[in-house]
Amino acid sequence: MQDVENQTPPHGTEVELLHFRDESGDINPHFLEAMTDAIEASDSDRLQHLVEDFHESDLGDLLEALAAEYRPRLIELLGSAFDFTALTEVDDAVREEILEELETSTVAEGVRELDSDDAVTILESLDEEEKAEVLDQLPAIERVALQRSLDYPGDSAGRRMQTEFIAVPPFWTVGQTIDFMRDTADLPETFYEIFVIDPAGHLLGAVALDRLLRSKRPVTIQEIMDDEPDRVEATQHQEEVARLFERYNLVSAAVVDEANRLVGVMMVDDIVDVLEEEADADIKALGGVNSEEELSDTVLYTQRSRFPWLFANMCTALVAANVIGLFEESLERMVALAILMPIVASMGGNAGTQTMTVAVRALATRELGRANAWRIIRREAVVGLLNGVVFALIMGMIAAIWFQTAQIGFVIGLAMISVLLFAALGGIFVPLALDRLGVDPAVSSGPFVTSITDIVGFFSFLGIATLWFRL
Structure with a gap:
């Protein structure tokens, strides 16, 4: 974190003390206002004085805090004093917007001063035509080294490596x-x-x-x-x-x-x-969010990126609604079932999400595999069963007192045991199955686990209630 004291240049009438960050670590709005004023006045001396000795991370935070129209102007006004490494510290969308506004010669000059891995990060944000123009303006040795890195796949070590070594x-x-x-x-x-x-x-x-x-x-x-x-x-x-x-x-x-x-x-x-x-x-x-989504993205892009999984969730919710429809008669006869039903679904959803999160993380770190899969499955099943018994006792007593009948307490207790057990099994089986099929479990597990817990929760609760009250 950079904490900078700045004074107005000699032509100022008073000494101004500005800190880049306030006591909570956020960017000081007064500092941001001073930067904006200096950009509007095209006062490069003032700007250089304000960002003097800034770390590239702080400079990146400053760029993101500025309004979009001021970002390229700041870079142009700072000239050679601007450290292009700061562009590797901002969101991809912000970096792309800035690079679109800068002259190719400015980008080439900035890239020339960077380590190869940072230079590659900036170059891969350009379209092919702009990238070729920037590379053409670099010395041959640097151009060949950067082009070699860019030729490797985007998520490979070759794309991430530094080509400077001894x-x-x-x-x-x-x-x-x-x-x-x-x-x-x-x-x-x-x-x-x-x-x-x-x-x-x-x-x-x-x-x-x-x-x-x-x-x-x-x-x-x-x-x-x-x-x-x-x-x-x-x-x-x-x-x-x-x-x-x-x-x-x-x-x-x-x-x-x-x-x-x-x-x-x-x-x-x-x-x-x-x-x-x-x-x-x-x-x-x-969470069903595109991995490329950033806070700086536009409203339309964000809406489009979130739509697919919301649509998938809607479809699975319709399946759960059909399950509820099978027990329409029971719901009409006993209002208590409709009141308690969201509790069962909520408990199952949370339990399934807990297990799924642990499973997905373990698969990502290779802590979970064929060698220990059944042991982990048994562990999660026992955890789900124990939680089911504990919450069955708690919720059963609450429901019995609430509705003045022990029968409804017994019904929701059995449903709690069923839904928490199946939620635990769904939370571990779904990521394992998707991983075995070659599908990223982090991307696809959520909707499936949610569907399983909702369907099992509604079916077990309403099914048990229907059978119980028919006896």
């Missing part, structure tokens, strides 16, 4: 390697290990910086290198790579192509972004 031959000494790093001006901004390659670029090993600095200068790199370095394939899915970093506590890993040639490096900060993206997508999918 690689040396195995016969170099520790002293030569250290001198090389001291004398080279364009080293990566951050790195944790030195890679070892042969003349054809094949990865032979890696040397951690701490081991390099602890070794004597005459020692060769081959003597101290790890000949089984952490590596991932460029075509490997970013979620699998993130899982490897999490499992083995990695800080960085080499990225190799199909011929084991070193093409880049994955860093832990890249993995943090991947984990955030995947978690964000899973949470949205569980």
